Amino acid sequence: MADELLRYRSEFPILERTTxxxxxSLGAMPRAVYDAMKGYADLWASxxxxxxxxxxxxxxxxxxxxxxxxxNAPKGSVSTHQNVTTCQAVVASCFDFSxxxxxxxYTDMNFPSVMYFWEAQRALGARVHMVKTDDGIxxxxxxxxxxxxxxxxxxxxxxxxxxxxxxNDAEAIIEKAHKVGAHVVLDIFQSLGxxxxxxxxxxxxxxxxxxxxxxxxxxxxGYLYVRPDLGKKLEPKFTGWFAHRNPFGxxxxxxxxxxxxxxxxxxxxxxxxxxxxxxxxxIIAGVGIPRIREKSKRQTARLIQLADQHGWRVNTPRDPExxxxxxxxxxxxxxxxxxxxxxxxxLVDWRPKAGVRMSPHFYNxxxxxxxxxxxxxxxxxxxxxxxx
Ligand SMILES: Cc1ncc(COP(=O)(O)O)c(C=O)c1O
Numbered sequence: 574m575a576d577e578l579l580r581y582r583s584e585f586p587i588l589e590r591t592t593x594x595x596x597x598s599l600g601a602m603p604r605a606v607y608d609a610m611k612g613y614a615d616l617w618a619s620x621x622x623x624x625x626x627x628x629x630x631x632x633x634x635x636x637x638x639x640x641x642x643x644x645n646a647p648k649g650s651v652s653t654h655q656n657v658t659t660c661q662a663v664v665a666s667c668f669d670f671s672x673x674x675x676x677x678x679y680t681d682m683n684f685p686s687v688m689y690f691w692e693a694q695r696a697l698g699a700r701v702h703m704v705k706t707d708d709g710i711x712x713x714x715x716x717x718x719x720x721x722x723x724x725x726x727x728x729x730x731x732x733x734x735x736x737x738x739x740x741n742d743a744e745a746i747i748e749k750a751h752k753v754g755a756h757v758v759l760d761i762f763q764s765l766g767x768x769x770x771x772x773x774x775x776x777x778x779x780x781x782x783x784x785x786x787x788x789x790x791x792x793x794x795g796y797l798y799v800r801p802d803l804g805k806k807l808e809p810k811f812t813g814w815f816a817h818r819n820p821f822g823x824x825x826x827x828x829x830x831x832x833x834x835x836x837x838x839x840x841x842x843x844x845x846x847x848x849x850x851x852x853x854x855x856i857i858a859g860v861g862i863p864r865i866r867e868k869s870k871r872q873t874a875r876l877i878q879l880a881d882q883h884g885w886r887v888n889t890p891r892d893p894e895x896x897x898x899x900x901x902x903x904x905x906x907x908x909x910x911x912x913x914x915x916x917x918x919x920l921v922d923w924r925p926k927a928g929v930r931m932s933p934h935f936y937n938x939x940x941x942x943x944x945x946x947x948x949x950x951x952x953x954x955x956x957x958x959x960x961x
Contacts, residue, residue, distance in 0.1 A: 594942075598922050629844050637650075639854045642858060650801055670697050677727050682712050718745060732763065738896050759781075794846045902949075
């Protein structure tokens, strides 16, 4: 059957020159970003400071809504930031660790930046509990749920694990957290754009991520969803004039908070990055995440099958329902193999305890999977010959 999604390939120049299997790290750039960047420069050049009023001020909220649609977030509930680490800081600043409820529960499968941030909050009184993985692939759900107790304040966890593509049981984690009065900060960086996310169905408290991977939006735009009832009452201490009810009043003294999404922002927005993000978001919305997911399940299954045929270790769940968009394959000398693949224009990456990560997206052909695996086979053969 013809793969309908391949008609989007022409939107991404890099696909003409490379085997691009690295959307878990940086999605391919849409051709339309050239025009978006030119539009940005033209507006700045021609309208000068009036660009703020005419377009830029509202951009942070508009792009937030464009991201929000993809996760079924209500309008106005998604603020934009530079990155996920900043989003953690905004959330943390809404709480304090001086009371009995000061425990942070996270897992060693989180993205390191998210760990470093929460570990650093010990200095402010947070008690931090790390749940460890047994196999380097899955998060032990029961152990995680057991760690969430009446003293737990926040549970910052990845929805899809960056190393193994394991899909965490977000429903169970959120349900347990709510039962004991804790809040979950769900990092959907590795899910949104390739795995369906519905923040309303999940009853998520907070969800954050960035647009540069599966959303093909480039670096510089992170996003933070705050559930509307929380959004009305939380008061981030990491704040600034963009969050003020009357920013152009330039009032002295404490802030008077505006409504979300600006309530969760702080200083001047990252306009060029917001402009660059829009073409990718438009394409993803047009393709539709259910279709992306269907194809991703098929292509990741094929990669696993090919890896198995060669006897390479697969550090990714085999159950498609628990597997995100990446397949981590640990073949012999994986780091070296990865370097060689890059030289051959096959773009993938290598991570410790994962292996070579291959991440097909809606724009990849089935042949590209065979090309990548065939190249690994060839490289390993050449290395074996060289050793002899
Ligand atoms: C799950 C996850 N969270 C966060 C990040 C990055 O965090 P930040 O946006 O702060 O650089 C990544 C990867 O870059 C990731 O895979």
